[in-house]
Amino acid sequence: MPPSTNFPTYLNPIPxxxxxxxxxxxxxxxxxxxxxxxxxxxxxxxxxxxxALRSIGVLARALPADCLLGAGTVLRLEQVGQVQDAGGALxxxxxxxxxxxxxxxxxxxxxxxxxATISEAFAALHAGADGLKLxxxxxxxxxxLKAWRTVLPVDSLxxxxxxxxPAGMQTYLQAGANGFGLxxxxxxxGWSAQQVxxxxxxxxxALAQTRQE
Numbered sequence: 111m112p113p114s115t116n117f118p119t120y121l122n123p124i125p126x127x128x129x130x131x132x133x134x135x136x137x138x139x140x141x142x143x144x145x146x147x148x149x150x151x152x153x154x155x156x157x158x159x160x161x162a163l164r165s166i167g168v169l170a171r172a173l174p175a176d177c178l179l180g181a182g183t184v185l186r187l188e189q190v191g192q193v194q195d196a197g198g199a200l201x202x203x204x205x206x207x208x209x210x211x212x213x214x215x216x217x218x219x220x221x222x223x224x225x226a227t228i229s230e231a232f233a234a235l236h237a238g239a240d241g242l243k244l245x246x247x248x249x250x251x252x253x254x255l256k257a258w259r260t261v262l263p264v265d266s267l268x269x270x271x272x273x274x275x276p277a278g279m280q281t282y283l284q285a286g287a288n289g290f291g292l293x294x295x296x297x298x299x300g301w302s303a304q305q306v307x308x309x310x311x312x313x314x315x316a317l318a319q320t321r322q323e
Contacts, residue, residue, distance in 0.1 A: 112178060112199040112200075114176070114178075117178075117220050117241060117267065118267065118288075119151075119176075120151045120152045120178040121267075121288065121289045123149045124148075124149040124151075124314060124317060125269075125288060125289025126289060126290055126291075126292055126313060126314075126317075127150075127153070127154055127222075127291040127292065128150050128152065128153045128154065128292060128296055128297070129154045129182060129271070129291050129293040129296065129297070130142070130153065130154065130155050130296075130297050131155075131156045131159055131182070131293055131294070131297070131299075132156075132159050132160070132297075132298070132299035133155060133159055133160075133165060134161075134165075134299075135160070135161050135164050135165045135168060137303070138155070138165045138168055138169055139168055139169065139172045140303050141297070141303050141306050142169050142172065142173060143172060144303055144306070144310075145306070145310060146173060146174065148310050148311065149314065150310070151176060151178060152177070152178045152180075152200070153173070153177060153178070153179055153180075154179075154180050154182045154202050154291070155169070155179075155180075155181055156183040157181050157182065157183045157184060157185075157193075162181065163181075163196045164196075166180075166181060166196040166197055167196045167197050169197070170196065170198065178199060178200050179198050179199065180193065180202055180219075180220070180222075181196075181198050181200070181201065181202065182204075183202070183203070183204060184201045184202060184210060185203065187209060187210065187213055190213040190214055190219070191213075193219075194217055198219075199218075200220045200221075200222065201219055201221045201222070202221075202223075202224075202291075203221075203243075204224040204245055206223045206224065206225055206230040206234045206237075207223065208233060208237035211223055211234060211238055212237060212238065215238040220240040220241075221239050222240060222241045222242070222243045222269070223239050223242070224243045224245035224271075225242050225243065225245070226246070226250060228258055228261065231258065231262060231266075232262075235263065235266060241266075241267035241269055241288075242266060243269055243271050243291060244268055244269065244287075245270075245272050246271070246272035246273060247270035247271060247272045247273050247282075248272065248273055250270065252281045252282050252284070252285035252287075253285070255268060255270070255282065256286060258286070259285070259286035267289070268287050268288055269287065269288060269289045269290055269291050270282050270287055270290055270291070271291030271293065272291075273295075274290045274291070274292060274293075274295060276312050276313050277316065279313075279317065279320060280316075280320040283320055290313075292313060295309060295313075296309050296313065
């Protein structure tokens with residue numbers, strides 16, 4: 111069971127999910143701990159990364175208890191248990207699969223399914239999803255999200271993922287986004303920890319700017 115049963119808790123102090131697709135096990139601890147120091151409390155390693163479950167295990171032992179660790183690109187039911195056994199508590203998928211949502215919920219894990227239509231959004235919420243991954247973000251631009259917000263439950267968590275840039279966050283936040291998943295703009299295979307930190311600081315600075323305006 112995650113340390114907190116409230117998913118929004120992990121979107122503080124910054125509402126950003128770090129997606130470390132392609133990260134190697136030997137580098138994951140340094141990068142994840144650096145991100146934690148910057149304020150990230152939600153870190154995802156997609157299962158199509160090299161030795162992803164082993165990396166999740168490494169981070170489960172290294173990260174403080176108030177950091178939510180999970181796996182992305184979860185496609186099969188058996189992977190839910192594998193992620194939990196490795197120490198993860200968040201299941202992220204590129205699509206809406208109610209069976210995966212139910213499996214995560216049954217195990218006391220959080221789920222963040224991918225949605226690109228309002229029908230998928232409602233199906234995911236009715237199945238017990240803890241948030242909605244608007245994926246790819248280009249399919250749910252701010253104008254569409256603003257329309258969704260007129261019909262979605264007010265407490266629905268909406269996180270655009272895919273192609274998110276620092277300059278584009280303000281418009282999404284104004285439309286009703288609760289945060290963002292950061293992939294290639296935050297981490298790419300081969301990047302040093304210093305490169306990742308530079309990218310992360312650009313997002314954090316952009317967030318700070320939107321809160322001042």
